[in-house]
Amino acid sequence: MTDASARNISLEEMDRHAHLHPNSLVRDMTNGTVTPRIMHGGHGVFVADDKGRRFLDGFGGLYCVNIGYGRTEVADAIYEQAKQLAYYHCYANNTSAPVARLADRVVAMAPGTMSKVYFGLGGSDGNETCIKIAWHYQAVRGKTEKIKIISRDRAYHGSGIISGGLTGLPSYHTPFMLPVGPILRTGAAHHYWGAEPGESETDFSVRRARELDDLITREGADTVCAMIAEPVMGSGGIMPPPEGYWPAIQAVLKKHDVLLIVDEVVCGFGRLGTLFGCQYYGIDPDLVTIAKGLTSAYVPMSGSLVSQHVYDVMLHGSDTHGLFAHGFTYSGHPVSAAAAHAALDIVEQENLVDNARTVGAYLQKRMHETFDDHPMVGEVRGVGLLAALEFVADKAKKQRFEPAQKIGPKLAAACLEEGLIARAMAHGDILGYAPPLVITEPEVDELVARTQRGVDKVATSLGYL
Numbered sequence: 304m305t306d307a308s309a310r311n312i313s314l315e316e317m318d319r320h321a322h323l324h325p326n327s328l329v330r331d332m333t334n335g336t337v338t339p340r341i342m343h344g345g346h347g348v349f350v351a352d353d354k355g356r357r358f359l360d361g362f363g364g365l366y367c368v369n370i371g372y373g374r375t376e377v378a379d380a381i382y383e384q385a386k387q388l389a390y391y392h393c394y395a396n397n398t399s400a401p402v403a404r405l406a407d408r409v410v411a412m413a414p415g416t417m418s419k420v421y422f423g424l425g426g427s428d429g430n431e432t433c434i435k436i437a438w439h440y441q442a443v444r445g446k447t448e449k450i451k452i453i454s455r456d457r458a459y460h461g462s463g464i465i466s467g468g469l470t471g472l473p474s475y476h477t478p479f480m481l482p483v484g485p486i487l488r489t490g491a492a493h494h495y496w497g498a499e500p501g502e503s504e505t506d507f508s509v510r511r512a513r514e515l516d517d518l519i520t521r522e523g524a525d526t527v528c529a530m531i532a533e534p535v536m537g538s539g540g541i542m543p544p545p546e547g548y549w550p551a552i553q554a555v556l557k558k559h560d561v562l563l564i565v566d567e568v569v570c571g572f573g574r575l576g577t578l579f580g581c582q583y584y585g586i587d588p589d590l591v592t593i594a595k596g597l598t599s600a601y602v603p604m605s606g607s608l609v610s611q612h613v614y615d616v617m618l619h620g621s622d623t624h625g626l627f628a629h630g631f632t633y634s635g636h637p638v639s640a641a642a643a644h645a646a647l648d649i650v651e652q653e654n655l656v657d658n659a660r661t662v663g664a665y666l667q668k669r670m671h672e673t674f675d676d677h678p679m680v681g682e683v684r685g686v687g688l689l690a691a692l693e694f695v696a697d698k699a700k701k702q703r704f705e706p707a708q709k710i711g712p713k714l715a716a717a718c719l720e721e722g723l724i725a726r727a728m729a730h731g732d733i734l735g736y737a738p739p740l741v742i743t744e745p746e747v748d749e750l751v752a753r754t755q756r757g758v759d760k761v762a763t764s765l766g767y768l
Contacts, residue, residue: 314353315339325462345372348739348746350724358719361750362726363739366537366569366689367595370649371741377601377645384641393422393635401640408647409597409606414565414581415588418611422604422635426568426594427461429605430531433564433590434465435629437529440562440613443620450485451522453515453530453561457491457539457730460531460566469531472539472729487522489515492536494545495682495693496701504545512551519559529562529589534580537569540728541691541735543684549584562589562613568605572596573650573740575687576660583686589613599646604639655740663687665744666736669751677758678767688740692758694732704732710761718757725754734758 310317318339319332331337343353348371351357363369370377384401391399402422409420421436423429434452441449454460458471468481471488490497490511498507519527532552536542556563565588570580573596577583581591590613594605609617617627633639650656667685674680674692681695694714696704704710711727714734718725726735738750762768 347371366737367600369596369740370599371739380641380645399637402635405640414579416611417608418614419609421607424603427463427466429592430460430466432607449528451527453487459538492544493542505547508547516555524559531564533566534570543686564590568594573656598642602642690736692734721753723753
């Protein structure tokens with residue numbers, strides 16, 4: 304028997320004994336240091352566990368529950384599609400009605416000159432697909448040496464083989480010995496830590512572009528295929544680009560005939576107050592990855608968007624290369640497509656993009672009012688409904704805490720005690736925020752108040768208050 308009660312063990316014990324958790328310390332689960340929290344339900348921006356504790360989800364799951372929890376419209380769409388056609392594949396020119404309609408809808412919404420969309424399951428496989436398409440594009444053009452991909456320090460592009468290698472956080476690739484041969488690194492778009500003394504945001508952006516230019520020249524432009532980047536750097540610390548960054552970077556890529564793959568997994572479908580981050584920053588992409596907001600994570604789905612000029616090359620290549628030999632069993636899943644339609648209907652009907660813009664501005668204002676002068680806060684940053692607080696040991700000297708102090712996790716734990724889920728982020732002592740796009744101004748006030756109580760609790764214990 305597998306039922307927990309029949310075996311006289313708790314769900315927590317079952318989970319600890321049998322579940323290998325993503326992004327978790329393996330030893331903690333084995334020795335019982337950490338008890339799994341079993342989530343039970345949710346509504347709007349709140350979730351609850353099986354013990355009845357209610358939390359304001361300041362991170363929208365993992366930047367993804369844009370329409371909020373408990374939307375029965377999506378559940379109903381999933382149910383109706385599963386009753387009619389739960390599955391059929393998209394190989395060999397097959398499709399289904401929700402997939403065909405979703406492709407048409409997404410291409411019409413997309414930034415730039417997107418022409419086609421390939422559907423997958425998550426951001427990691429979406430980025431892997433974009434890389435394969437970029438390599439295919441160069442191969443068809445006869446540029447078979449043009450295989451190197453540029454990524455940035457502190458970037459996050461997933462945890463697959465290539466996508467994990469592209470992620471600029473060593474913990475995601477070093478322990479797994481992921482291939483790094485075709486992957487090049489350039490500097491993060493973060494003025495606070497990356498700028499030289501007295502360097503303005505614009506000057507910093509010019510320097511980052513010059514460094515990129517030097518990297519491509521040094522490697523040989525005839526060996527560099529593409530650069531992949533998020534409009535706003537996400538899991539590396541939620542870092543909006545400095546003034547002038549994107550125009551300067553794009554000019555370098557065009558100069559060297561290097562494709563631009565824009566990872567819109569976090570920013571896409573409204574989070575910045577525009578449909579896509581490309582539109583917010585004036586980015587003209589060659590390929591685009593979408594995921595989280597596509598279905599608001601009610602079921603898995605991603606998309607790899609292909610611009611017209613890239614598709615034209617692929618079309619030419621079909622005469623010599625034959626099949627586009629790429630696909631997954633669940634590519635273009637009809638139930639996922641039905642969920643995406645329902646989620647996007649809510650985004651449009653409830654004007655959630657506009658809400659992200661107006662309530663996002665309010666979130667940024669409240670964060671700055673509350674934490675700009677806090678003795679432990681080095682930087683308050685964000686855009687739209689993305690925000691971060693970075694904590695430092697010495698504000699005047701910009702001195703970090705020692706990693707062994709684990710200040711970020713302590714702060715996240717203190718916020719959790721206040722009934723708020725905020726994410727302790729990589730590469731620093733950072734709390735990150737990406738609440739559902741349905742959040743209201745009173746709920747933002749509650750998010751900021753709970754954060755302040757949690758932060759002040761830790762600050763007091765360390766002698767800062």
